[in-house]
Amino acid sequence: MAGPESRRGLGLGLCSTPRALRLPSLLVLVTTSSVLGKIIANQGYLHPLQPPKYLRCYRCLFETKELGCLLGSDICLVPWGSSCITLHIKNSSKVDIMVSDCRHKEKMKDCSYTHSSPVFGFWISSRCCFLDLCNDPWSRAIYNP
Known part of the structure; x- marks a missing residue:
């Protein structure tokens, strides 16, 4: 055959x-x-132009560069269009204490400023960013050398 x-x-x-x-x-x-x-x-793979519903931000209520986050580390969520914020509290002897949090759209007017603090000899500066976890310690080191 x-x-x-x-x-x-x-x-x-x-x-x-x-x-x-x-x-x-x-x-x-x-x-x-x-x-x-x-x-x-x-899962969003076919719609890359559709923004996520929430922005994730790093939150720490008391942090130093040397010791890291000492109080309240977690992640907060804000509606898309809001921002992540990091406050730097400094004095003339180079003390730098940071506070990281979420900032809603309505409160973004204080995103970029520097002013004296209520405690004599210290001043506060703030910086906002608009990407997921852009204010965590690793991202801050990359974007704010």
């Missing part, structure tokens, strides 16, 4: 499978790609 009839079952492509299996295989392939496409679309 070396004729064309014997070669029909040896191929590995779709044409070599029996006709009864072609339609179910095609249906499984279409259904799987459809389901995976919906999962990927729901």
Whole structure:
């Protein structure tokens, strides 16, 4: 049996499978790609221009460069369009205490300022940023050398 009839079952492509299996295989392939496409679309991979609903910011109520966060480290959420903020409290002897938090849109007027603090000899400067976790210690080291 070396004729064309014997070669029909040896191929590995779709044409070599029996006709009864072609339609179910095609249906499984279409259904799987459809389901995976919906999962990927729901995770935001197909819509890169759609901004996230919330901005995540690093929050620490008392931090120094030498010791890191000493009080209240976590992540806060604010609606997109708001900002992350870091306050630097300094004096003339190079003491630098930081406070990091979220800042809502309505309170962003104090995003970039420097003024004297209520404690004599200290002043406060603030800096806002607008990307996820842009005010954490690692990002501050990159963006604010």
